[in-house]
Amino acid sequence: MTASMTYREAVRSGLREALRKDERVFLMGEDVGRYGGAFACSHGLLKEFGPERIRDTPLSESTFVGAGIGAALGGMRPIVEVMTINFSLLALDQIVNNAATLRHMSGGQVSVPLVVRMATGAGRQLAAQHSHSFEAWYAHIPGLTVLAPATNQDARGMLLAALDEPDPVIIFEHTMLYPQPGEVDQEAPTADIRRAAVRREGTDLTLITYSGSLVKALAAAEELARLGIESEVIDLRVLRPLDTETVLASVSKTHRAVIVDEGWRSGSLAAELSARIMEQAFYELDAPVARVCSAEVPIPYSKHMEDAALPQVSTIVQVGRELCAKNE
Amino acid sequence: MADEKKSDLSALSQQRALALLGQMLLIRRFEEKAAELYSLGKIHGFLHLYIGEEAVAVGAMQALSSDDEIVSTYREHGHAIARGSTPASVMAEMYGKANGLSRGRGGSMHLFDVGRRFYGGNAIVAGGLPVAVGLALANKLQGRKRVTACFFGDGAVDEGEFHESLNMAALWKLPVLFLCENNLYAMGTGLERHQSQTDIQAKSRAYSMNGEAVDGMDVLAVEAAVTRAIETIRGGAGPFLLEARTYRYRAHSMYDPELYRDKSEVEQWKKRCPIETFAAKLRKAGLLADDDWKELQSSVAAQIAQAIAAAEAGPWEPVEDLLKDVHTPATKSAQSNSAADAPDEPIANQAQPSPLVKR
Numbered sequence: 118m119t120a121s122m123t124y125r126e127a128v129r130s131g132l133r134e135a136l137r138k139d140e141r142v143f144l145m146g147e148d149v150g151r152y153g154g155a156f157a158c159s160h161g162l163l164k165e166f167g168p169e170r171i172r173d174t175p176l177s178e179s180t181f182v183g184a185g186i187g188a189a190l191g192g193m194r195p196i197v198e199v200m201t202i203n204f205s206l207l208a209l210d211q212i213v214n215n216a217a218t219l220r221h222m223s224g225g226q227v228s229v230p231l232v233v234r235m236a237t238g239a240g241r242q243l244a245a246q247h248s249h250s251f252e253a254w255y256a257h258i259p260g261l262t263v264l265a266p267a268t269n270q271d272a273r274g275m276l277l278a279a280l281d282e283p284d285p286v287i288i289f290e291h292t293m294l295y296p297q298p299g300e301v302d303q304e305a306p307t308a309d310i311r312r313a314a315v316r317r318e319g320t321d322l323t324l325i326t327y328s329g330s331l332v333k334a335l336a337a338a339e340e341l342a343r344l345g346i347e348s349e350v351i352d353l354r355v356l357r358p359l360d361t362e363t364v365l366a367s368v369s370k371t372h373r374a375v376i377v378d379e380g381w382r383s384g385s386l387a388a389e390l391s392a393r394i395m396e397q398a399f400y401e402l403d404a405p406v407a408r409v410c411s412a413e414v415p416i417p418y419s420k421h422m423e424d425a426a427l428p429q430v431s432t433i434v435q436v437g438r439e440l441c442a443k444n445e
Numbered sequence: 446m447a448d449e450k451k452s453d454l455s456a457l458s459q460q461r462a463l464a465l466l467g468q469m470l471l472i473r474r475f476e477e478k479a480a481e482l483y484s485l486g487k488i489h490g491f492l493h494l495y496i497g498e499e500a501v502a503v504g505a506m507q508a509l510s511s512d513d514e515i516v517s518t519y520r521e522h523g524h525a526i527a528r529g530s531t532p533a534s535v536m537a538e539m540y541g542k543a544n545g546l547s548r549g550r551g552g553s554m555h556l557f558d559v560g561r562r563f564y565g566g567n568a569i570v571a572g573g574l575p576v577a578v579g580l581a582l583a584n585k586l587q588g589r590k591r592v593t594a595c596f597f598g599d600g601a602v603d604e605g606e607f608h609e610s611l612n613m614a615a616l617w618k619l620p621v622l623f624l625c626e627n628n629l630y631a632m633g634t635g636l637e638r639h640q641s642q643t644d645i646q647a648k649s650r651a652y653s654m655n656g657e658a659v660d661g662m663d664v665l666a667v668e669a670a671v672t673r674a675i676e677t678i679r680g681g682a683g684p685f686l687l688e689a690r691t692y693r694y695r696a697h698s699m700y701d702p703e704l705y706r707d708k709s710e711v712e713q714w715k716k717r718c719p720i721e722t723f724a725a726k727l728r729k730a731g732l733l734a735d736d737d738w739k740e741l742q743s744s745v746a747a748q749i750a751q752a753i754a755a756a757e758a759g760p761w762e763p764v765e766d767l768l769k770d771v772h773t774p775a776t777k778s779a780q781s782n783s784a785a786d787a788p789d790e791p792i793a794n795q796a797q798p799s800p801l802v803k804r
Contacts, residue, residue, distance in 0.1 A: 143586070169586060175616065180575040180609035187579020187593075190564060191514075193586060195579075214569045215576060223557035223565060224548030225770035259771050283773035 119302045125295040127269040128158045128234075130303055131276035132196065136166050139194060142280060145172040145181055146198030155200045156236055156295050182208035182233060186216050186285075189231040194280055199235040202289065203246050208233075209254075216285040217260030228283040232276070237265075238291040238329045238379055239427055245415030248423075250379040252328070253386045255287050256357040262286045263357040264310055267331035269299030271354060274308025281307060289356075291329030313360040315367065319349035322437050323367040325390060326377040327353040330428055334377050337433035344434075346441050356386060364390060365398050372403040373440050377428050382410035404440045409433050454730045457665070462732045463741065465507070465664050469499040469720045471745045472523040475532055478749050479522070479539060479553075483699050487756075488539045490552045491568075495523040497694035500719035501626050502527040504667025505594065505689075508675050514562040514580050514593040516573040519554035520626075520693075521566040524596055530558045532748050533755035542759030549762050562591075570631075571597060571604035574623070578610050581619035581684075592678050594622040594671075600631030602648070603639055611686065615652040618683035622674055625686065626661065628693040633705035649686035661691030662717045692717075 122130065135142045144159060150173040153160035163171040174181040178199055185197040199205045205212070216229050239248035256263045262282060266272045272290065279286035316331065317338050326334040331352050338348035349367045353359065368374050374394055378387035387408040394406050412426040454462070476494045483492050495502070502523040509515070517524045525535055530546060538545025539553050546556045554568040564580065567573035577595035584591045601607050602625065614621045625645050629636045636643050649656025655677055659670035667689055674685040692714040696703060703711075727733035 175609065175613055177605075177609035177613060179606050180578060180613055183572070183575020183606065183610075184579035184582055184613065187516075187576040187581070188583040188586075189579070190576065191580045191583025191587070193583045210569060210572060211575060214572055215567070219565070220773060221770050222547060222551050222555050223559065224546070224550050225773075226547070226557050226559040227564070228773045262772075 118304055119300050121298065122269060122301050123295065124269045124272050124290070124297040124299065125156060125158055127272040127299070127301045128276065128290065129160065129162070130301065131273035132159060132162060133165070134303075135196070135277060135280050136162070136170060139280070141192065141194040142196065143170040143172060143193065144196045144198060145174055145185060147174055147176055147200050149173060149198050154198065156290075156292065158290075158295075159198070178204050178207035179211055183211040183215065185231045185233065186211060186219075186229055189229045190219075190227055194230055194232075196232045196234060196276075196280070199233060201247050202235050202237040202251050203249055205233075205235050206251070212255070212261070212285070212287070213258055217258045220284065221260060229285050230283050231285045232279045232288065233285070234276070234288045234290060236292045237289040238293060239411075239416045239423060240293040240329065242418055242420055242423060243292075244418040248416035250411065252289050252356050253380050253384065253389070256359075256386055256389075258357070260284065261357055262310065263289070263355070265289045265291075265328040265354060265356050266308075267291070267294065267328050267352050267354070269297060269301050270305065271308050273301055273303070274305060275310055275354070278307035278310045282310075286310075289328060293329045297332075310355055311358075311360065313354050313363040314352045315349060315363065316352045317348065317350040319347035319371065321346045321371055321373065321441055322348045323351060323364070323371045323374045324348050324377060324433065324437070325351045325353065325364055325374060327356060327386070328379065330377045330379050333428060333430050334433060336430045337437065340430065340434045341437050344438065346437060348437065359390065359393070361393050361397065364394065368394055368398050369401045372401055374402075375407045375409060375433065375436050375440060377409045377433055379411055379428060381413050382408055383413065385410055407436050407440050409436055454665070454726060454732065457732070459732045462727050463737060465503055466720065466723055466727065466733070467741045467745065468503045468527055469664060469723070470741055471532065471748060472499045472502065472526050473720055474745050475526065475535070475749055475752070476522060478753070479536070480695070480699065482539075482753070488553070489541070490554070491519070491698045492539070492553050493520040493698050494693070494695040495520050497714065497718070498626055498628060498661065498691045499523055500664040500667055500723070501624075501661045501689045501691055504664040505624060505671045507668045508671035509592070509594055511561070512591050514564060514577075514584075514591055516564045516577040516580070516593065516595045517556075517566050518573065518596055518598060518601075519566050519568040520598070521556055521596070522553065525556045525558060525563060525566075528558065528561050528563050530556065530561060530563065532752035534558070536752040536756040537759045540756040540759065541761070542756055543762040544755065544759035571601035571606040571610075573597065574601065574606050574610035577621050577623075578614050578619060581614065581621045582617065585617070585619055590679065592620045592622055592675055594624055596624050596626060598631070599625060599627040599629065599636055599645060600634075600639070601625070602645055603631060611649070611652040611654060611684070614684040615654040618681070620678045621684040622671070622678060623684060623686045624671070625688045626691055627688050628691050630693065630697070630705065632697045633701065635705065646686055646688040654684055654686055655682060656686035656688070658688040658690055661689030662719045662722065664719055664723055
C-alpha cells in the first residue's frame with residue numbers, strides 16, 4: 118500500500134518494520150530515544166520499543182560504533198545512528214580498522230552485520246563542522262557496502278535491505294532530504310542495494326549523481342530539456358560497490374557525461390567514476406567527462422557563500438550545455 | 446593487591462600446580478623460539494613478545510569459562526595459548542600459513558580463534574575495548590551469562606576509547622572484565638611519562654566501577670583476583686577494572702635499542718620472573734620434584750617442535766583467494782556468527798586435563 122510520507126518518515130517506517138520483524142535489531146546512538154533523533158527519524162520509537170532497543174548513548178562515537186561491532190559479533194543486528202557525517206570521523210577507526218576488516222583479517226571467522234546510518238551534506242547553514250560529504254572516504258574501504266538513498270522509497274527499502282546483509286553497511290541520509298515529500302509503498306520488498314537507478318531517460322547527455330544532488334540533477338535535466346537537450350539521470354544509490362555497468366550503458370548511449378557530486382572534486386567519487394568511464398568507455402565519448410563538485414573550501418555559514426560552494430542547478434545546466442555544444 | 450590467603454598454595458593440587466607452571470613455561474619457550482625463528486626469517490612483520498607477563502594470561506584464563514569471551518591485543522600469543530589455541534595454529538599463523546589461526550592473514554598481531562570465543566588480537570591500541578563493550582551488550586540483551594574479558598595495556602589507558610568504554614559499560618552495567626596488563630611502558634614511554642594518575646585501577650572510581658590491582662607476576666594471585674572480579678560481574682555488579690602489574694622483559698617488538706629504560710630495571714624485574722618464582726614456591730611446598738620439572742621441559746619442547754613442524758609443513762593460502770572473505774559469501778546465512786550462537790562446548794583452556802601432566 119502506498120502512502121504519502123516524508124523521507125524522515127520513510128526512514129522511521131523502515132526502522133519500525135525492522136524492529137518489529139527481528140528482535141535482534143536495536144537502534145543505538147546519540148539522542149535517538151527521548152529526544153526522538155536529532156533529525157526526528159526515531160521519533161516515537163522509544164515508546165513503542167522501549168529503552169533497551171531504542172538506546173540513547175553517551176557522546177562517544179568511537180565507542181558506540183565499536184559497541185555496535187561487538188554486538189553484531191555477538192549475534193545482534195544493531196543499527197547505529199551517528200548524528201552527522203562530520204562526527205563520524207570520531208568513529209572512523211572502528212569502522213575501518215574493525216568493522217570493514219575483521220572478516221578478512223580473521224580468515225573468514227566472523228561477520229559484522231552492522232548498519233550505520235548518518236546524516237550528510239550541506240544546505241542548512243550549519244557551517245564547516247556539520248555540512249560535509251565524506252561519502253567517498255567510506256566508499257574507498259573494502260569490506261563496506263555504502264548506500265545513499267535519494268528517494269523516500271529507497272530511504273525505507275535500503276535500510277531494510279542493509280539489515281539483510283551479513284557485513285557492515287553505511288547509509289548516508291542527506292539532511293536536505295529529510296522533509297522531502299513522496300510516495301512510499303510500505304509493502305514493497307526491500308530495495309535493491311546492488312544497482313544504480315535511471316531516474317530519467319535521455320539521449321543526449323548522462324547526468325550521474327547521488328544523494329541530495331539527485332533533485333538538482335533532475336531539475337537541471339528539465340531545464341536542459343527546454344533547451345533541447347535530453348538528459349539521462351542516473352542515481353548511483355550504491356556508492357560501494359559502484360554499479361559501473363549502468364553508468365557505462367548510459368554513457369555508451371548518450372556519449373556525454375556530467376558527474377554531479379557534493380563532495381570536493383579532489384579524490385572524489387566523481388574522480389573515480391570519471392576514471393572508470395575513461396578506462397572502459399573512452400571511445401564512446403564525444404566530449405571529456407565533466408564534473409560539478411563542491412568548491413574546495415570548508416562549507417561556510419552565510420547562505421550566499423554556502424550556495425556558492427555547492428553544486429547548483431544553474432551550474433549543472435551550464436556545464437551540460439557547454440558539453441553538448443562541443444564536438445556537435 | 447590480591448588477597449594473599451586465596452593465592453597461597455594450600456588449596457592447590459599438584460596436578461593443577463604443574464598445569465599452571467607448564468602453561469607459563471610453554472608460552473615462554475614458544476616465544477623464545479618465535480624470536481629465533483624471526484631472526485631466521487621464518488616470521489616477519491611485528492612480533493611483540495609477552496615474555497615476563499605469562500602469569501597474567503595463564504592466571505586469568507583459569508578463572509574464565511569456555512562460555513566467556515576474550516578480546517585481546519597485539520601482544521596476544523600468550524592469551525591465545527592459555528585460552529587453548531594450539532601452539533601449532535599460533536605458530537602457523539606467524540609463518541603466514543593457511544593452517545594458521547587466521548589463515549595467515551593476520552600474523553602475530555591478529556590471532557582469531559572464534560571457536561574458543563577468542564575475538565582477536567587487535568593492533569589498534571584500545572581498539573578492542575568498544576568491541577568488548579558491544580559483545581557484553583549482546584550478552585545482556587540476549588540474557589546470556591557470559592562475561593567478556595578484555596585485555597589491554599597501560600598505553601590503552603591514554604586513549605579516549607578506554608574512558609568511553611569504561612563509562613558506557615558502567616552506565617549500562619555490562620558484564621565486562623577490563624583487564625589492564627600494566628607493563629609500565631606504552632611502547633617506549635614510561636607510565637609516569639604518559640599518565641597523570643599512574644594508579645590505573647583508581648580510574649575505575651571515576652566511572653563508579655569496581656577496580657583493583659593485582660601482582661601480575663604471581664599466577665595464583667591473578668587467578669584469585671580474576672575469579673573474584675568475575676564473581677562480582679556475574680553477580681550483576683557491572684564491569685570491573687583489574688590492573689595486573691607486570692613487566693615485559695623483551696623489546697616492544699622484536700628489536701629496539703631499549704633507550705627508554707635501564708638494564709638494571711629489567712634485571713630487578715627478572716628476579717620476579719613469574720615462572721621461576723612459582724617453580725621455587727612449588728619446590729618448597731613439595732609440589733615440584735626435579736623429575737616433574739624435567740618432564741615439563743621435555744613436554745613443552747615436544748609441543749614446540751610439533752608446532753614448528755606443523756607451521757613448516759603448512760600450505761600457503763592460494764593467491765586466487767586474495768579477495769575471499771572481504772565480504773561474507775552469499776551462501777553463508779546472514780544470521781550467522783556461528784561461535785556466538787553455537788551451543789557451549791568445552792575447550793582446552795582449563796588447567797585440569799593438561800597433556801603436560803601424566804600422573
